[in-house]
Amino acid sequence: MKKEKIQIFDTSLRDGEQSPGCSLNTNKKVEIAKELEYLGVDVIEAGFPVSSPGDYKSVEKISESINNTIVCALSRAVKTDIEIAGESLKKAKLPRIHTGIGTSNWHIKYKFNSTPDKILERAINAVKLAKKYVEDVEFYAEDAGRTENNFLLKICEKVIQYGATVINIPDTTGFCLPEEYGKKIRFLKENVQGIHKVILSTHCHNDLGLATANSLYGIINGARQVECTVNGIGERAGNTSLEEIVMIIKQNKHLNLFTNINTKKITFISNFISKLTEITVPANKAIVGFNAFSHSSGIHQDGIIKRKETYESINPKDVGVHQSSIILTARSGRAALNYRYEKLGFFLNRNSIDRIYPIFLEYADKKKEITDEELKIILKNSNINNDNDQKRYRNSIEIKC
Incomplete structure (x- = not known):
């Protein structure tokens, strides 16, 4: 059976930068973006342009600097957000707008003081507007992990109908258990009309330490894009760790999956981003921690x-x-x-x-x-007799690395 590709969507420059204490200027973001392209990521989420002039400039400069990787800009399902995102991506060779809205009852009732029908309408309008700027539109259903499956199905069908190319199913609060999240992805894969036209994406947070596990169960059940960050940096407890999910796919041949990541560059990019963000990698961090080997x-x-x-x-x-x-x-x-x-x-x-x-x-x-x-x-x-103990020297490389 032919292996299937998992797209790696790196959001270190957007969700990762939301880590408390992390602040990157435009030059540093461009440096990181170039290294992410060398690493082999498929999508770089460059920022949230409407949030600040600095973020707009960063997305614009990254768009100019990247040649073979999709450059993505985040927006809410808000007209101004989408327009500014579209403008920031004008010079991108492969532009994508990532727009969306909260879909769980928690978000609909308490965040938006709205109704499911109004949320559905906003989702449709956001995708329609984004399509005027770019062909590649990703829709996120924020808090999908706590969204009722039937409403999630309905909103997915509508955004597909209006041109979404990728649908992101975030576990925004890190709430789901892996099996539960996998079943949600499987439900959408098997029941959403037109699902074959789009890529399902995972975006899992690590509040309960399950981000990588949930992403894994997502791709096992049909998702073909993983949204992640180098070193797992991100809001609150962080995001799915790029190095973890990539190496799980690489090491477990029975999954019959692959990524384009050059894994021999993982330690370098980990150290590089740690230095620029000033976020220390824990010694016991899987794959890239000092004690990992x-x-x-x-x-x-x-x-x-x-x-x-x-x-x-x-x-x-x-x-x-x-x-x-x-x-x-x-x-x-x-x-x-x-x-x-x-x-x-x-x-x-x-x-x-x-x-x-x-x-x-x-x-x-x-x-x-x-x-x-x-x-x-x-x-x-120890006063050991050197001759009796056959002491001799040789040029050798220190084992520590």
Whole structure:
């Protein structure tokens, strides 16, 4: 069976920038957009032009700078929003307007003080107006995760009828469970008239830590675009993490899916965006955290040294990391200690390692991590006979990356 493509819609520059404390000027946004194009994303959501003159300028400049990737501008289902979005995209080679409105009872009643019929009318008018500016119109049904399926079906059918090319089904509050969200996508896929004319998209928030899982269940059930951000940055607890969903697709061949992402650039883009946004990546963050390919437990280290696949389901090189790290701590065993000495050019027999190990533990109990210089001091303090222990040096690359 032929693999199906999942489009990667990156919203780091729009939803990602809504992270508290994150503020990017136009030059930084253009830099990031260029790197996202090199990474291989299919769509770059460049900003929300009506929100500020700065955001308008950023969308305009990104539109000029990007050649092969769709550039998208967000708008509400408001005439002025859509007009300004259309103007900002004039120089884009592949422009898209992303317009929409809240569709859940929570939004209809409390946010808009409106009725379902009026919301439906606004959705139709928004798509009709957006089509005057661009051919590629994406419609978002905000809070679709809490929207009744029958009303969601009705609104999807209408926006398809008036020319929407992509329909975004956001789990705006991170409310859904994965199976529930997957069933919603499947319901639309099987019941909406004209659904074959459009791409269904996921846009999941991480309030309950389920954004990536919900996106996964969305594509399993028929969605063919995932809206995500590098490092999972975004409003409140963030969005679906680009690196997570991409690597899940890459590693799980049985899904029979693929993306255009050059995964060997993932670590670079993660570090690049972290630096420009000044949002630190947690050490234990999946795929791109400093500890993602670091091993400090003796049991794990022994397994990794014998065969990496025992404790690594991902080859570090696939995401642009040179190699795994064996971190020496008080939890490390003799195998890891010997491995690190060999990397430094010291080849020691088992008897020598047994003599050094208690000294190593004394050091390790006082520190978080033992460095190479400290390993040399430990070796010196152990009074091991260099000749008997076949000590020799070699040029070697430090295992830490």
